[in-house]
Each structure stands twice: as structure tokens, then as C-alpha cells.
Amino acid sequence: MREMINMIVVLTALTAFSGGLLASIQSGTEVQIENQILKFQKAPAIKELFPEATNDPLAERFTIKKDDIELQIFPGKLSDGSKVVAFETKGTGFGGPVGLMVGIDLETDQIIEVRVTTHSETPGIGSRAKDDLSFVSQFAEKSIDTNFALKGDNGEIDAISGATVTSKAVSLAAIQAKEIYQKLKPEIMKQIK
């Protein structure tokens, strides 16, 4: 009995201590990690979405809050004068959240392009969602009303063979982007003018 109590006490103390230590380190590095993700993940993705942007979507970013949604919006102006926005949504993949940066034309409500940003999918399998552009190009130039579910779920998106879970994460992120966009469009238009 004494031995069992001893084991429970030691393990509880160890895990509690490590939990506390990690929480404090995470809150200490949070801002810095956010900056790094902005610089190395979101910035290149936005650049690929809007190669012809005449403004700096990163510098002009703003945040919209409505109900319980908080969304960071990157507004862009293209060289032909059309106004576009990009924002990031997340779907749950094989190894955690998969971020998807979605670029939308505000006038036609069409998706311009999408890019996978942060992910921890298996290298060479799930990571193809990011590296192999033929998958994400399926979303390009589609109306936001499109059914972005996978073909197996009666949608219009072909999954990557061998990486169904990751494909589903991207598809869910796109569906979420659609919902958020339809809900927040009035607010976005108000902010951009």
C-alpha cells in the first residue's frame, strides 16, 4: 500500500511540475512563435495567392470579431483593381491541425487559390497536400458556394491517394472558410470600404 501511494505521489508531482513548466514556457514564447509563423508560413502563402498584389496584405492585416469567431484578415488589391482577402482556417489532420490559407475575390465571391500553411503531417504522405500543388489547385477559381467535401462524401474534391485524412482536413478547412466568409462578409466589406 505504502509503495503504491509512493508511486502515485511521485508520478503526480512529476507530471504536475512538468505541466506547469511547459505552460509557462509556452506563454513566454507564444508571441515570438506567432511572428515566426507569420513570417515563414503565412507571408509566403499570401504571396503565392496574390502574386500581383499592389499593396502589402501583411502590413494591412486586421482582426474581425463576431460572436465567438476571431479572424485575422489579410486584404489585398490586385493590379487590375479587384479587391481580395486572404484568411486562414484549420482542419484536423493525421498529426494535428492543418492550416489552410484561402484567398477570395470580394466581388465575384470566387476562391482565387488556397495554400496549406502549418501542418504536422507525415513527410512524403500527408505533406503532399502542401508540396503537390495539383491537390490545392482543385480549389482555385471555384465559387465559394461549391461543395468542398471529398468525392467520397459526395463533394467535388479528389483526395490524395494514401492521404485521405489529410485531404479531409484540407476539405474541412475549406468548408469552414466558406461558412466564415458567408457570415463575416458584411464586416469585411465595412473594414475595407
Place this chain on the structure above:
Amino acid sequence: MAQSLVKEFTKGLWAEIPPFRLVLGLCPVLAVTKSVENGIGMGIATTFVLIFSNFLISLLRNVIPSKVRIASYVVIIATFVTIVELVMQAYTYELFLKLGIFIPLIVVNCIVLGRAEAFANKNGPILSIADGLGMGIGFTASLAALGAVRELLGNGTLTIWGGVPAFEMGANFLPFQFMVEAPGAFVGLGLMLCMMNLIGKK
């Protein structure tokens, strides 16, 4: 004391150098050594975890009940690995992207758990730090050496730090692509192991 300290430190550098003599922790050794930079980054991350986990486990060796020691070691090791992961994300994001999944996988690296079980469990904190430091430096040096061979032959460059090649072969050099791919890692490691055994033969 001082003599055994030096002994525990230096054994990790040659006599028991982890990937070659102990042949432990081969998964990151084979996977990340595409360049010297990746090898050094992975080595430093592992060294950090080794030193701190050895130190803490040796401090707690009389407190941790032996029946749950492995569980306790894993908690301690995982904590330090997560710290490394967060710090790398915050300050060396590009390297973090290159090493990717292999940083969290340090938790299951046999060297770290192996040193905890074989050394820190039985020795004092100072000796355990020396052991962890020696093993860590040995591991880093091995990864850097294997990375150098593979990068030089496979890519014609040597990248020590920061993503900029410190040395490049001339334009006439034809890269031996095979060496930076997965099979090249096995061949490179095998040849280096063979040379180590040849030199070490008495």
C-alpha cells in the same frame, strides 16, 4: 573525482560514441543528415535534452520508485523535448521546419532513455551531466560528419549554419544524388561504421 569526470565525458566522444559504437538512435541519424546544418541542429537539440534529463533523473534517482521509473523518465524527457521544440519554433523556425517531426521524436530516441537507465540512474548529478554532455557532443559530431559526407557528395556543398553554403565544389562537379536520398544514408553510415571499426581494431 576529477579523473572519473573526464573519463565519463570523453567516453562519449570516441569509445562509446552513440551512433557508431552503441548503434543507438539511428532513426534521426539516417533521416536528418542531408546536410551538416541539419545534423548539427539535431545534435544540439538532443544534447540539450540529454544533459537536462540526465541531471534531473540523477537528482531524483532515490525518490523515483523503481517500478514506475520508465514512466517517470519519459515524462521528464518529454518535458525537455517540448521545451526544445517551443524554443526552436520561436527562434530558429527555418531549421525547425527542416527537422520537422524528428524534434518531437527525440522523446523516443534510445540514446536519451538509454543514458537515463544505464547511467543517470546509478550515478550522481555532476557525473551524469558530464556523461550527457559527452554523449551529446559525440552524437552531434557523428551527425555532422555523416551530414558532411552526404552533403558534399550528394549536393556538392557544405552548409555549416544559416542556410548559406560555406563551401561549394566547382561547377564541374556532378552531384551524386544517391547520397542525399534515404539509401545513401544507410550506405554512408555503413561505410563510416566500417572505417571506425577498422581504426579501432586492436
